Each structure stands twice: as C-alpha cells, then as structure tokens.
Amino acid sequence: MSSPETKATETKATETSAEAATGHGDISTGVPNAAPTGSGDSNASATRITPGNALRPEDIALEVRTGLVKPSGDVAEYALRLGDDALILAQRLGHWISRAPELEEDVALGNIALDQLGHARSFLTYAGGALANEDGTAKSEDDLAYFRREHEFRSAHLFEQPNGDFAVTIARQFVVSYYQFELYRRLTESSDETLAAIAAKAVKEVDYHRDHSAQWILRLAGGTDESRKRIIHGLKLVWPYVGELFEDDALVTRLAEAGAAVVPSSIREDFDRLIGEVLKEAGLEVPDVPSAPGGGRSGKHSEHLGYILAEMQVLAREYPGASW
C-alpha cells in the first residue's frame, strides 16, 4: 500500500498573503517563523509522484503498443484470470469507501481496493496485447473491463461474493490475501518478464493486505461474543469458494511447464499452513463446509457477477467509443 508518508520529500515554501488565496499552481505553504513542532511530515507532498521503478499500467500499455512485449495466447488468458480476480475484488471493496465501521477502515479498505485495481489494470493491459480489436489494435484495459460480457470474464467465484457485513469482507480478504501472496511470491520467478514484474510490485502490497486481514481475524475472533459469532459465520460463507482457487487445468499446466505460471495446487500446502497458524491463534477452525464447483476460469460464474458488471459497465456502454 502506498502511504502518503512514503511519498514524502518536500521543501518548505513560504507565501505572501497576496498569494495565499489565489495561487493554486503551487500551494506549498508554510508559516514563517512557526517551527513545525510535532507536526511530523506536515510538509510532505501527497501529490508528488514517487521516483522509482514501480511498474505502471501505462508503462505496460506503451510496451504493448510499441511491440516491445507481446504475450502468447496462453499467457494472455492467464493474465486475464489474475486481472479479473483483482478487478472484481476492487469493485467489491470500493463499495466500502464511505461505509466502513470507522474512518481508518475507509482508508484501509480503500487502499486495498486501489492496490487490487492497480494489479488488475496491469494484468488486463498485458493480456490485451494478445487480443485484437476489430481494427487490429490491441485491446486496452478498458476494452477488457467494460466491453466483455459475463461469460468472457475469468474471475473465480470467491472474488464475486458479496461484501456481506464487515466479517464476511474480512473473511474473504483473509483467504484472498494469503492466496495472492503465495501466488505472486512465486510468480516473481516467472519466465515471462512482464508477469514477473507485475507480481513483484503486487506481492509487496498484498503482504500488507495479509497483515490487515490477519489482524482483523484475531480482533473479531477475540473481541466480543457477537464479533466471534460473525467471523465464524463469515468464514463459513466464503469457504465453499476456496477450493476453486487451487484447481489446476490444462492451461496452467502448460504454462507452468514453460516456467511462466504458478500451478495453483502447488501453493495449497503453504496456504493451508499459514492461514492455519492465524486461525489457531484466533481459536478458530477451518470451516467444515462442502466445496462449490466453481467454474469461473472457464466463464461459468456466480449469479453475482452480472450485477457487478451491470453497474461497472453502464456508463462506458452508454457512450461507446467515448474517451473519458
């Protein structure tokens, strides 16, 4: 998660009173002679872009456009899976912003949603490099997000599950973050350089998501009787969709043989062990519930996805071809 603190390097500027209300080109202001006692980094810039080598979706788009990278059909399909998981989750989590139990969680869940959206944009942009529009241009992230139909999405059912109450969201987030961490950690070794680069950025962020969800699992399990009841219920609700995450198929097997992808079943053991540790500390058990069949990777989705897409795509589809 990118916190404003990490973007902080800023010089202190002064202002005259005449500039005070008019200048909005540079509004770096400071109080002359007022020492910033205890103000931490109040002069930090929240608008300055961190210099660094973080990979942005725009960079990938440029590489795709200039033909510097072009994923194989298999890699594109794999990137769609990862991108759609992250996109649908971002759409779900974004709903919490302005509705969270406390302001700190508006910020935290918003941050996680933003991270997921960033990963989605990168994966989808890359996938688009192998998928052409009618005019021959590569499909953009927006072509893929806004103009695919339900059965063309590749998200797993877990990501589509409704937010429910805060406990359900945390339960879903707990599974997702531990799954994504193990996945991205291994994907940094991918023979496909772009996938490896996206994963390298994502894994650092998902590590924070793990921390966030694990802490809440402990708090809710060890808080009040009600919170304990709710988190047990939340875990029960999301658990039928855990199995799908670790299912292998011909595509991932082919890609894994080439060193490009991670075989989902290969991360199950670490996933089970790590979430087991948190659940044990929380005094909770892995829910004993039957698995749902899944099918998201081949376009068979939950009933929820249609509604998610209807809302997400409505404006873009109302004005096809428009630029925003």
Next chain:
Amino acid sequence: MAAQNLQSVPAELSRGESQEQSQEAAQREADGQANFDRVMAEDSRIEPRDWMPDAYRKTLLRQISQHAHSEIIGMQPEANWISRAPSLKRKAILMAKVQDEAGHGLYLYSAAETLGQNRDKMTADLIAGKARYSSIFNYPALTWADMGAIGWLVDGAAICNQVPLCRASYGPYGRAMVRICKEESFHQRQGFEILLELSHGTPEQKQMAQDAVNRWYAPALMMFGPPDDDSPNSRQSMAWNIKRFSNDELRSRFVGMMVEQVRVLGLTLPDSEIRFNEETRKWEHGPLDWNEFKEVLAGRGPCNAQRLERRREAHDDGAWVREAAAAYAAKRQAKQSMTTKEYAA
C-alpha cells in the same frame, strides 16, 4: 489526551478551590491571556498546551469539527460514482480522491481532539443532526460530469477558503491544512481534467459537462458563506487570526480564477453578470439565492436526509466492529500487564 490538556482546562471546570488556589488560578489566567494576546499580536501560533480563551477554543472546535464532518459527508456524492467510473484509470483516481477525504477527516478530527473533544462525541453530534457540515454536499451528484464539476468548482472553492487557513493561529489546525491543501490542489486538477476531456469529447459529453457546471456553480460560490454584512462570526475569527480574508473577498477571488479557467475548458459559467470592477479591482458576480442557502442549511436540501442517514447507517452497522476491536485491545492489555506482574513476582 487528558493529561496533555490539564494546563488549559476551561475556567468553568476548575471550581471548589481554596482562596489561595483561586488566586493562583487567576494569576495563571492573566499570564495566559497576556501570552495569548502577544501571540495574536505577533501573528504567531497557539499550541494545544497553551492557555486560550474559552470562546477561541469553542470557535475553533466548531470550525474544525464542521470542517471534518464536511470531509466525511463529502465522501458520499463522489463515492456514488466509484462503481460506475467510465474507465479504470478514472476509477483509480476517484477512489484515491475519496480516500484522501477520509484522511482529511482524520487529520481534522485529530486537530479538534487537541482542543479537548473526542471523535466519538463529534460523530455522535453529526449523526444526531446537531453538528453542521458544508451544505454543498447536500446536492446530488447526478452524472459523471459532476465528478469533474465537484473537483473543479467545489474543491476549487475549498482551496480558496483553506489556503489562508494554513496560517491559522491554532497550530494543529494550520498544519493539518497544509497537507490537506496539497491534496485538494490535486483534486481540483483532476476535476478540471475530467471536464476538459468531456468538453473535447462528443457533443453529448460536452453537454454533460456544461450541465454539471451549471448546477454546481452557484452552490460553490455560496460555500464561502453569507455576504460580509450577514456574517456575524467573521470579524472575531479574523481578530483571532483564524480567518484571514472575508467571505466576499474570497468569493471574488474565486470568481476571477474560474473566469479564466472556464475559457480553457471551452465551457461557460451560468452567470451573465460576472465582471471585473476596475474601481474596486475586484471580480463581481450575479446575485445568489441566499434563501436557498438557508433552506439547505436548515436541513431542507435535496440530500440532507440521505447523507445523514448513510453516515448513521455506516456508524451503527460498524458499532459491533468497534466494540470488538476495543474489547480485544483491552483483553490484550490485561494479559500483558498480567504477564508483567508474573514476571515481577
């Protein structure tokens, strides 16, 4: 928190003292007042531990908490469009922006807490309808172009209001404003960019942009507050170096900025009476419907009930989560102190 404020306990709280104590208290108060007057004269800063007049504390508390509430309620009209943002890039920007506003609310509630009021109380007052917030957020965000108009006009007006507040005499408030203004500046630019893109888009998009500017223009101008001759608190706030410019002065500057920028946008402002007065060297605008302003302020705006209900709902729905977090923290603390005792034994 409590310990920090001991030196600046409001006078009415310190009763039941001996004569000697009350003499000391009177001396402390006189010293405090002298220090406060000196700080005002030097245009320097009052910090949380400093003595301050009760009225100054109250004024600041009212202003800072209203400002915090405005940030929090202000998240709603924009959060309304996160799920429907027409491109992923715009979705990311909008999410970041609304998230910033939650952050601004946090800084401001923290600044208000240094004056001796806790966040729970402020939130309770807000959802009970006892506390005010900027009435602009009681207007609905009807189209995507509203995301542009809110950023450009509403955040633009907020910046005009808030940049001078970076020099407010109360330290925690001024410092919070420095950071907030930087982020607001970014917000305004993204709003401008949304409108620019729309005005250069299809005729329908341009129409959408113009419609949004038409709807947000007057409410944005009224964000500066009533005209100077009808703004009872302004004079005292200016004497206390909290407020630096009058409502009308700021409004006029804002109009001047918008006049220039709207040309670049290729749109128009819905006000045929805007002109630069060569004599006063100030921008003038057409009449504003202050009756509407008062109506919205009194709770009779398009979205007042909806905004408050949404805040109340989030707060109530989250009560069990906050209780759980508090209970868990208490249990852990008890466990830790137990371990410490065992260790000591």
